[in-house]
Amino acid sequence: MGMNTQGRPTVPASAFTSTFETVSGSRGLLQHEDLLFEIGTPETSGVDLPKPKGTKNRLGGVKRKVDTGLPGLSEPQAVRHYMRLSQRNYAIDLGLFPLGSCTMKHNPRLNEKMARLPGFADIHPLQPQATVQGALELIDELATWLKTLTGMPSVAMSPKAGAHGELCGMLAIRQALIARGEGESRKRVLVPESAHGTNPATAVQCGFVVDEIRADARGRVDMEDLKSKLARTDDIAGIMLTNPNTCGLFETDIKNIADLIHKAGGYFYCDGANFNAIVGRVRPGDLGIDAMHINLHKTFSTPHGGGGPGSGPTVFSGALAPYAPVPFVKKDEDGLFRLVEHVDGDASESFGRMVAFHGQMGMFVRALTYMLSHGADGLKQVAEDAVLNANYVQARLKHVMTPAFDGFCMHEALFSDAFTADGIETIDIAKALIDEGYHPMTMYFPLVVHGAMLIEPTETESKAELDRFCDALESIARRAAQGDETLKSAPYLAPAKRLDETRAARKPVLKWTAAEVERLAAE
Amino acid sequence: MRYLPLTPEDRASMLATIGARSADDFYSDVPKAARLNAKIAGLPDHQGELAVERHMTKLAAKNRSASSGPFFVGAGAYKHHVPATVDMIIQRSEFLTTYTPYQPEIAQGTLQTLFEFQTQVAALTAMDVANASMYDGSTACAEAAVMAARVTKRKKVIVSGGLHPHYAAATRLLCEAQGLTVVQLPVAIDGEGELAKSVDGETACVIGQSPNVFGTVTDLSGVAKSAHDKGALLVSVFTEAVSLGLITPPGEMGADIAAGEGQSIGNGLNFGGPYVGLFACKEKLVRQMPGRLCGETVDADGKRGFVLTLSTREQHIRRDKATSNICTNSGLCALAFTSHMTLLGGKGLKELAELNHEAACELADTLGGLQGVEVLTPRFFNEFAIRTPIDAEAVLAMLDEAGVVGGVRASRLFPKDHFGDVILVAATECTTTEDIAAYAAALKEII
Numbered sequence: 001m002g003m004n005t006q007g008r009p010t011v012p013a014s015a016f017t018s019t020f021e022t023v024s025g026s027r028g029l030l031q032h033e034d035l036l037f038e039i040g041t042p043e044t045s046g047v048d049l050p051k052p053k054g055t056k057n058r059l060g061g062v063k064r065k066v067d068t069g070l071p072g073l074s075e076p077q078a079v080r081h082y083m084r085l086s087q088r089n090y091a092i093d094l095g096l097f098p099l100g101s102c103t104m105k106h107n108p109r110l111n112e113k114m115a116r117l118p119g120f121a122d123i124h125p126l127q128p129q130a131t132v133q134g135a136l137e138l139i140d141e142l143a144t145w146l147k148t149l150t151g152m153p154s155v156a157m158s159p160k161a162g163a164h165g166e167l168c169g170m171l172a173i174r175q176a177l178i179a180r181g182e183g184e185s186r187k188r189v190l191v192p193e194s195a196h197g198t199n200p201a202t203a204v205q206c207g208f209v210v211d212e213i214r215a216d217a218r219g220r221v222d223m224e225d226l227k228s229k230l231a232r233t234d235d236i237a238g239i240m241l242t243n244p245n246t247c248g249l250f251e252t253d254i255k256n257i258a259d260l261i262h263k264a265g266g267y268f269y270c271d272g273a274n275f276n277a278i279v280g281r282v283r284p285g286d287l288g289i290d291a292m293h294i295n296l297h298k299t300f301s302t303p304h305g306g307g308g309p310g311s312g313p314t315v316f317s318g319a320l321a322p323y324a325p326v327p328f329v330k331k332d333e334d335g336l337f338r339l340v341e342h343v344d345g346d347a348s349e350s351f352g353r354m355v356a357f358h359g360q361m362g363m364f365v366r367a368l369t370y371m372l373s374h375g376a377d378g379l380k381q382v383a384e385d386a387v388l389n390a391n392y393v394q395a396r397l398k399h400v401m402t403p404a405f406d407g408f409c410m411h412e413a414l415f416s417d418a419f420t421a422d423g424i425e426t427i428d429i430a431k432a433l434i435d436e437g438y439h440p441m442t443m444y445f446p447l448v449v450h451g452a453m454l455i456e457p458t459e460t461e462s463k464a465e466l467d468r469f470c471d472a473l474e475s476i477a478r479r480a481a482q483g484d485e486t487l488k489s490a491p492y493l494a495p496a497k498r499l500d501e502t503r504a505a506r507k508p509v510l511k512w513t514a515a516e517v518e519r520l521a522a523e
Numbered sequence: 524m525r526y527l528p529l530t531p532e533d534r535a536s537m538l539a540t541i542g543a544r545s546a547d548d549f550y551s552d553v554p555k556a557a558r559l560n561a562k563i564a565g566l567p568d569h570q571g572e573l574a575v576e577r578h579m580t581k582l583a584a585k586n587r588s589a590s591s592g593p594f595f596v597g598a599g600a601y602k603h604h605v606p607a608t609v610d611m612i613i614q615r616s617e618f619l620t621t622y623t624p625y626q627p628e629i630a631q632g633t634l635q636t637l638f639e640f641q642t643q644v645a646a647l648t649a650m651d652v653a654n655a656s657m658y659d660g661s662t663a664c665a666e667a668a669v670m671a672a673r674v675t676k677r678k679k680v681i682v683s684g685g686l687h688p689h690y691a692a693a694t695r696l697l698c699e700a701q702g703l704t705v706v707q708l709p710v711a712i713d714g715e716g717e718l719a720k721s722v723d724g725e726t727a728c729v730i731g732q733s734p735n736v737f738g739t740v741t742d743l744s745g746v747a748k749s750a751h752d753k754g755a756l757l758v759s760v761f762t763e764a765v766s767l768g769l770i771t772p773p774g775e776m777g778a779d780i781a782a783g784e785g786q787s788i789g790n791g792l793n794f795g796g797p798y799v800g801l802f803a804c805k806e807k808l809v810r811q812m813p814g815r816l817c818g819e820t821v822d823a824d825g826k827r828g829f830v831l832t833l834s835t836r837e838q839h840i841r842r843d844k845a846t847s848n849i850c851t852n853s854g855l856c857a858l859a860f861t862s863h864m865t866l867l868g869g870k871g872l873k874e875l876a877e878l879n880h881e882a883a884c885e886l887a888d889t890l891g892g893l894q895g896v897e898v899l900t901p902r903f904f905n906e907f908a909i910r911t912p913i914d915a916e917a918v919l920a921m922l923d924e925a926g927v928v929g930g931v932r933a934s935r936l937f938p939k940d941h942f943g944d945v946i947l948v949a950a951t952e953c954t955t956t957e958d959i960a961a962y963a964a965a966l967k968e969i970i
Contacts, residue, residue: 036639036865046866047606049952052877056884060902062733062740062771068646072868075608082636082862086617089632093616099625106526107620110572116610119583124596125795126931127587128923134585135794141582148565160658160796161851163838174700201838201848205669206700210843250552281550286557297851301526305613305855306633307623307655307815309797342938353692356599356661356784357795369579375569376562378524384546385529388537391549395541408541408549431628440626445839462528463537489823494628497823504820504832508809510652511642516819520827 030495033084037512040071046078088495089306090439096461096469098393100412100442100454101196101246103276103298105386108373111301111366120365125357129339135361136337139329142368146294146313149379151285154321156314157328158359162273165293165312166202166240168325168354172291172316173238173267174206175323175351186265190229190239192221194247194446199240199271208237215448219247219405219414221257233264242271243287244278246446247405248390248412248454258288267291267320275299276458277387277411280380290317296360300367311363322349327358385459386411389466393455396470400477404449411458417451421483426451429473429480431498434491436472524569589792593927593958595886597906597949598736598936599660599687599762600795601787604953605863609789612862613855623815623851627830628822633854634829637817640861647767647864647872648781649774650803655815655831656857657800657849660762660784661690664730665697666802666813666847667758667782668705671728673811673846674779675756678703679725683718684711685735687762688936694730703727710940712908713901715741719749726755728780733770734763736936737899737947738883738906740770747777756780764788764801764860765951766904768876773803780804789863790856799856810836813847875952879905882950882959889963890948895970899945906949908933912970915946925965 025032073081090097097104115121123132143155156172159165170189177183189203193212200210213229216222221241230236239261243251251257258268270284270292276299284292296302296311304310316324327341339358340346374382387410394403394413402418417426430440430453442454457466479487491497509516529537534546543549550558570578589602596602613619617632624630624637637655644653657663668680680698682691682705695705708717718729729750733741747757759773761783773781785799786792804812810833818832838845867875883905890909891898900907911918915932922929930949933942950959 033635035635037642040865040868042869045868045871046608047871047875049871049874049878052874052881054877056881056888058884058887058903059740059770059880062742062902064767064769064771065775066649068643068768068869068872070643070646070864070869070872072871073865075606075866078862078866079608079612081865082612082615082618085632085635086615087632088629088635089617089621090626090629091617092620097622099622102622104622108526110575112614112619114576114579114583117580117583118588118590119580119586121791121793122588122590122602123586123794124589124594124602124792124928125600126598126935127589127594127596127928128919131587131923131928132794134582137585138579138582145566148563160662161849163848163850164658164662167848171696171700196850197838197840197842197845198848198850200843201841201845204843204845205697205848207702250550252552252554255554255557278550278553280563281559282553282557283559283563287554303619303855304622304851306618306621306630306858307854308851309658309853309856310851311797341935352696353689354662354696355693355796356659356687356689356798360796361794362797365579369575372567372570372575372578373572374524374526376564376566378527378569380559380562381524381527384549385527385534387549388529388534388541388546391541391543392537408543408551410549430626434626434629439622439629460526460528463533465528491628496628496631496826496828499627499822499828499830500820501830501832504818504830505835508816508832509819510638510809510816510832511645512638 030087031084033081035512036081037071040073042069042071044072044074046073046075095437096457096465097439098441098455098457099439100456101273103456103458105301105458106460107301107303108370111369114369115362115365120361133337136329136339138368139364140331140337142364145371146315149279150292150315151283152315153318154316154324156324158325158355159293159312159314160355160360161308161310162293162295162312163198163202165314166198166271167205168314169269169291169293170202170206171351172320172323173269176267176320177237179349186235186237188235189237192241194245194448195240195242196246196271196273203240219249220251221253223253226257230260230264236264236266238267238269240269240271242273244274244410248409248414249405250410254287273298274411277383279383280376281383290320296363296367301370302363302366309360309363311360323351325352325354326350382459389457389459389461392466393457393470397474400474412454412456414449415453416449419477420480424480424483424487426453428487428490429476431490432476432487433473435493438469438472593961595930595948595950595962596928598931598947599689599784600792601763601949601951602792602953603787603951605789605791606866608866609859609863613859618858619855624831627828631828634817636858636861638819638829640857641817643861643864644801645803647772648803649772650781651806652809653801653803654812655817656853657802657814658853659796659798659800660782661693663782663800663802664690664760665694667780668694668698668728668730669701670780670811670813671756671758672703674808675727675754677725677727679706680727681706681718681721681729682708683731684708684714685737685739686730686732686760687736690760710937712737712899713739715743716745718746722750722753722755724753726753728756728758730758730760732760734766734904737908738903739900740902740904742771743776758782763905765876765879768872769880770904779808785860789859797853797856799853799860811846812836814849814852878952882952882954883907886948886950886959889959890966893963893967905951906947908945908947910944911946915944918946918969921969922965927962927965929962
């Protein structure tokens with residue numbers, strides 16, 4: 001054993017590995033933390049309120065019989081509770097987060113600061129419009145950016161997330177078909193089998209029927225299959241296509257696809273989840289698209305927040321613009337901004353209202369702040385660097401992993417599991433990345449590639465970070481190719497080991513109950 | 524550009540490794556006519572923090588914030604105090620800048636808070652199970668209606684005359700797109716009970732709201748019984764989550780699905796979003812629920828842990844057979860909700876609800892005491908409707924000049940229903956005695 005001159009050991013004794021149990025349940029910096037319901041009491045509160053007088057009551061007897069019984073915590077307890085839990089999360093602020101199709105880029109803190117200005121954060125959606133002219137102007141300004149960047153004449157700002165934007169686009173298509181008198185006859189929507197699951201789900205939510213189209217050997221829409229699906233055209237409502245697509249590739253035939261769909265009497269919905277690859281370099285309006293949602297929480301850097309909130313403004317071509325939802329902001333001739341809130345007058349052909357208020361204002365502030373920071377020049381560089389970073393990852397790993405398709409990729413690199421030895425799967429590689437300090441890539445998606453691994457580094461990673469990541473993944477890939485069985489139990493160093501998802505689904509425990517705790521203890 | 528780490532030297536060396544001449548090579552699949560070589564015209568170039576901050580601050584200054592004076596606007600969004608701790612917690616990078624917890628080994632923080640959130644929402648609504656959030660109350664309501672149609676295999680949805688009209692519109696839109704029929708009962712200040720008479724053997728669900736958009740609180744137990752007698756479900760809606768600390772919650776009335784807005788707990792007004800939809804139901808309906816669910820399990824060492832579960836309901840597994848298309852929900856707003864709820868505790872929530880109710884009672888007594896002003900809502904929690912002797916829009920404009928944001932004119936929500944002289948007024952724990960006195964003094968001058 002190595003000793004320094006004071007006789008203090010400088011090399012850890014091998015017996016003390018990470019496997020021993022502590023009395024507290026904590027492990028060094030990682031503090032043990034029970035559920036709220038095991039540490040709080042209903043009498044405890046971290047909020048000091050004035051005592052209610054209890055003299056007035058106009059409830060008419062509609063009173064709660066049984067108290068919630070929910071436990072509270074004092075402020076210091078609450079702060080520790082959430083800080084300790086936070087330590088169990090990976091985050092973009094800690095390291096590269098290469099989830100394909102998710103665009104986990106840096107979330108600038110200026111965005112957060114601006115969103116908290118009382119003039120944005122502390123205004124009510126229904127206060128008189130004269131008192132919120134700056135908010136309406138901001139929505140109008142952001143709309144102008146989105147229309148200019150996409151080359152589309154109209155945008156609906158109210159959709160709450162990407163899938164909600166899809167719903168907005170497909171409801172506009174539905175309304176356009178109704179206006180043509182073909183609402184009942186045109187129900188078929190073509191969706192590539194490589195599409196995000198939200199696409200077919202959205203189509204069905206709008207009363208359409210999904211008809212899948214195959215991918216070709218180049219990872220694009222199979223044009224022969226598409227043409228065969230268009231042999232009959234009188235029932236075609238449209239197509240939902242992601243571009244760049246979920247294989248990280250630009251659809252080379254996109255203009256042709258748009259022409260075919262339009263000739264068939266249908267509309268072209270584009271899933272804009274991957275807009276980050278082309279922002280400032282390609283305008284969807286030049287490709288024949290009729291509707292596209294934009295994920296402000298992807299391309300325009302608003303934080304993902306552990307699963308939302310998102311924001312999914314949806315741009316429209318001239319053909320669909322009249323059917324866009326209310327509310328929307330209109331600038332009147334006197335320079336005042338006005339909300340059009342009802343289906344009449346300026347919005348007489350609108351398909352209606354999707355949501356209670358005007359959209360995700362908090363996200364609008366962040367996205368506009370980001371756009372102003374980058375400017376037109378910076379956004380073009382965003383796309384180029386995002387694509388460069390993905391191609392660099394592909395180039396560095398293509399000798400040890402199997403690229404799903406030949407040639408350059410766009411903003412994400414896709415690999416199949418063909419390089420792995422028998423018995424080693426994509427999930428094993430993903431979990432081994434956790435031990436190396438990285439969030440895994442998107443795994444098993446898109447469905448058209450066996451054991452898919454979809455890596456999207458984004459433009460906010462430096463070359464040094466990319467090299468460190470590629471070194472780690474290269475080493476894991478070599479172990480996978482050699483059939484290293486230790487991969488099967490990864491991760492070893494995460495706050496939790498692999499979790500039993502089958503058990504969770506078989507007998508779902510979806511909330512804390514004292515009885516459930518006793519039952520588990522007895523097991 | 525401060526957000527882009529690559530240097531020109533990095534880019535050159537990376538292009539060499541890749542074997543590309545320039546970034547243009549990567550865009551060679553784009554049709555030539557659609558390739559933009561120059562930057563897009565008509566937009567400014569990049570700016571530093573100071574310049575951007577200046578621009579945004581100017582826009583913000585053109586808005587009047589709710590805290591800057593007496594403020595009485597409700598009708599679906601409410602001005603409450605949010606503890607400083609809540610905003611600190613949701614700004615923790617580990618919560619703010621992470622994704623949906625698809626990799627549970629490194630997302631136990633998010634997952635445990637979601638499990639706690641679901642438990643809190645279930646207790647608050649007195650329902651069996653709650654999901655991990657929806658976009659907002661209105662989309663939760665719409666999803667509840669189509670879920671009821673799936674459960675009952677029926678096609679008729681009946682909506683009360685007190686349901687928030689924006690909720691009714693969002694619900695009608697989604698239902699009609701799916702071939703369901705929506706029956707809207709006549710708009711009424713105190714008409715939730717009418718649902719009981721309208722339900723028939725073809726009804727999938729009736730949707731009632733308490734407190735409703737006019738503030739009226741109603742025990743929907745009778746409606747639930749009538750619905751259940753005909754094989755229909757009761758969807759119980761709320762827009763003011765704080766009310767559940769005091770009034771009869773959906774579960775105590777026999778609701779099958781509870782759908783509501785959680786903004787009031789932990790989340791600011793934000794001009795309408797982001798908010799957090801709360802969605803809860805009876806246990807036997809759980810497999811027809813929309814949205815994400817977090818469940819308890821164990822890891823390979825046998826230690827308790829949490830995962831997203833029952834995902835065979837969801838779009839990423841089930842695609843066109845999914846119960847909903849929702850993917851991203853309101854994760855961070857749910858964290859704000861759950862951390863504020865944790866700070867309050869059950870007793871704190873009840874006290875907060877009582878303070879809201881008392882402020883509203885004081886406001887109603889004061890305004891109702893003015894000559895010509897009538898309080899129209901018979902039973903309420905923290906908001907109610909008043910009738911003024913002159914046009915509501917004119918009243919609100921004059922109140923505005925006096926520095927008082929006096930509420931929402933009902934005609935903004937119901938343009939076709941002859942509510943020209945009705946104002947919806949809300950009070951919360953933020954409303955002071957001085958605010959109420961200012962309102963009364965200004966209103967007295969006007970009328």
